[in-house]
Amino acid sequence: MDNIKFSLENNARLLKSKVSGYAILGLCISVIAIFSATLAVSYQMTGGISLEGIILAQKSNIALIILDLTPLVFMFWGQSLSSVMSYTAGAMVVDQTNELRMQTSELALRAQHESSHDSLTDLPNRVLFVDRLNQALSAMRGREGKLAVILININNFKELNAGFGSYNADRLLKQFSQRLKCTTDDPMTLARLGGDEFAILHPHIEAEKDIYAIVKKLQKALAINFVLDSVAIDVTATVGVTFYPDHGKDEDTLMQRANIAIYHAKQNNKEFVVYESFMERECPNKLILMSELKKAIESEQLLIYFQPKVELATGKIKGCEALLRWSHPTFGMMNAEKFIPVAERTGLIKSLSHYVLKQAIDSASKWRKNGVDIELSINLSAIDVIDIELPYTLESLLSIYEFPANLLKVELIESFYLTDRTRAIEVINRLAALGIKISIDDFGTGYSSFIYLTELPINEVKIDKSFILSLNEDSKKRSIVDAMIKLAGALNLNVVAEGIETMQHYTILKSMGCKYGQGFYFSEAVDAESLQAIVKSEAFLPQKSPEALAAAAKIHALSN
Template structure:
């Protein structure tokens, strides 16, 4: 801002600050539609007609002013100034409304904000030049600054999606500031009228009219801005609490309504129930027909569920193909079962999607308050367990029962303890060696995570890995395993053992586009060559989203990381992708290896897999080797490396170092 200029809104965020905002997922970044209702068009048109009338009257007045040249020049300057202010104010409010609707600011809007800032600076300077000592000049600045600052505070709250805070700010600050601005404008109008009295009657009349029109213009623009902001706030609030595709309440609103239903006093003995619904064959539709059909299916399923419930009961979409139904007032389990049966029947009826007829079933789990939980989160967790029970048993729907296997209280406790276990270093890695089939030379080790629970002792991964995947803790868990394994690999290298280390990666991490960058960062931190790290992935993880998995695998390959398909032969439909995946090795699953000396079928599978690997130029590793006879058969079949209890059980890092010192490099020297 140039020296001497007073900016109208010095507390406004800069264009750089506004440019940091991001548009929320699912929000259209384009400018709002120009389609308006008749009422809106009339109101908006009224503001501009007022401005046109003011300019027309001013022109007529100016023609009659011949003697008071100074007053005429001042009036002309006011006309230009007020018109420019009108344009700047309108642009500023239009920009705010777009940013509020988007809860962010694209680059084109950020550039527009810079231009508006420059215009407001210029207007402030011209106000000062025209009447720098006038009290009403300062009053206009101060009142508009207060109003604009409050509006910007709303903008910042919306930036962080604090819709409640934005509403409170509007009620407590922006609206009062607007109310305070109006009398300031009226006082300024009176002052300008007094100034106009010094001129001739005609000049005075012209000046009074233009100043009154200017005040009316500003008041109209501010009122219009208030309407735009209120409408945008309502729309932003709806977007934050509803699903964009189906229009249903989302997880946030469902939790609020569930908590309110639980807390409501009851005299009739009723309770609250929460049902969780998962579409059984949605992924098949999405993968086979495409997302367009999948979206249609979700919309139709949402409509059917709404038709199956009563007024006052909430159908919500939690994400993907997962829905929930809140029954705020239910007599008991039989009524819940009846609702679940209606929902199940509605979802079992055929769907018609662009002329195609499809049948998609649903699995439903239910939980009741106070029998199964005291909070919204507890009810959702119990309903989730019941839903998976219904899906696993293929029974359509079921109500949560403490006798269900998956509702073991110990597992529920472990789920809540796992985060603390990761943060407090309760997890440890064990290492199981891999050896060369022909020479017995140690090639490396697979890192296997264990949980040393302070109360339950050593917990195997089969118990807590599914919990980590279900609760979202798989990301910090994988990060811990990767970092610890690379540190151990670096210690082996420092001790003169160039051994690779293998880390298992879950489906969640394999589909995480940020995972390759995380691997690159840890390799650089530990100063390790990438080929000493092997990432083990499963066929089923690849087939969950082949295109996305291929993208991640290609990035890992570009780093120089070795890639292994774990449990090969137990997945499905992977042969078509095997030729395109840049993998280095196949691991034959222990279910085939363990019985190959007694089962001809398993022996054929192992030999065929080994031959397939050789023909593709891949190293083949057999896991589950538990005796010398199996070792010898695998050697004859052409397997390159072995892993199993006959060689060594998974052991701690210290025990692995001791085991390593006692090896002589020959099969006969390796103890069980």
């Protein structure tokens, strides 16, 4: 803004300077003209040029007297025009500066709104909800009264989405959010946390009965069928509630226990449950992990392993996939599938993803310095894909670790298309604009839609291991895999087969034209140092003896 203002003011000064310059030039020309004309008249009158002749010419010739006034005219014209131009330019600078300031302010407000609101429903998102919850908790400390967190989960939403399609599911979510709005008013905050999950924050209540009244109002609003194109749809929801200070004094605990209340309600076919301590004893481990995951990120109990990705035709390692593991003190080494849903439900997914991105890119950067130049694939959750700050984060990390964007690939699960589609498309396009490649993970197992294959800048699809493991025995799955490979080829997409564990898997996929593969047949996931050694030695290529493969498979089965 200051630079633009300086440029406008500088242009105004230059314009004023040019006007003044032209006025001075006119003044000089008029003086020369007067002097020349006076000499000519003097010569004509006296037959020579002398001081007396010049004075006589000036006194006796009226034309010269008029000509003598022209310098004054030029001086007056220059000063007047310069003043007018200065005033006009100044006014233009002020007007344009104000206009630019307004436009910048509007853009900043719009960006702030988009980063804190759900683009589908325009409700506050998880980030804003957590921020307001923390503010409310700070305000409540030392005061009487209670604070309530109400989590609302739409029942069977995945089935609704599969049955009616993602477009109609979005329409349903909009209607659902409108009905929730009718049950809330100031100072409450209604938010969409993601997918089928909503939340209400009541920052100050006198008694629990106030919340019961809100929940009854909510249930009454949802009792009326939703209508999509004249089709009546019965939509129900499960509600879990926690109170400050009864059930927790911080955001993590209140959100975790509200989730536990929802789990208890669903297990017991109830629509509404207030958290009680006994519920934790009947909850699965993943809910217990909620309170431990944040500490695990901070204490670096989380580890990054890498599984090689091999070109089937040549046996060369072309890339690797970063896989997250949790070295849990009680449950041992845990795969990401066991705790990523926990991170998504507790709002820790952003910090968890940043940790993985940072560690994986750092490792890949070190490989390059040691002569290992391969592609790095990193998994993103559905929540990551709607984070508008993600492109900036990745751009910054790539710059810090000096890692080329064209060697980075992000893997998305198909369910990302069920979240905030508009924002997801925007984020994915921005990642592609940076040069980052896009891959669809577990292709064919989620809520498949061929639309996103044409709408998005996708470079690769990964066939899920559930199709590969029974490739030898199941002719239907073999036909499906063959069709997937042909479809990807028609769309100029690379294909990666996951879960290749035997020579038969490898041979069949290679004959089908599958370009890349990964799995136990090549290597299990290993740490960064081991992967570097593998790539340099090419120790895990497909050309292993059947005896060695059988022995390795036996060890693998025993370890599992």
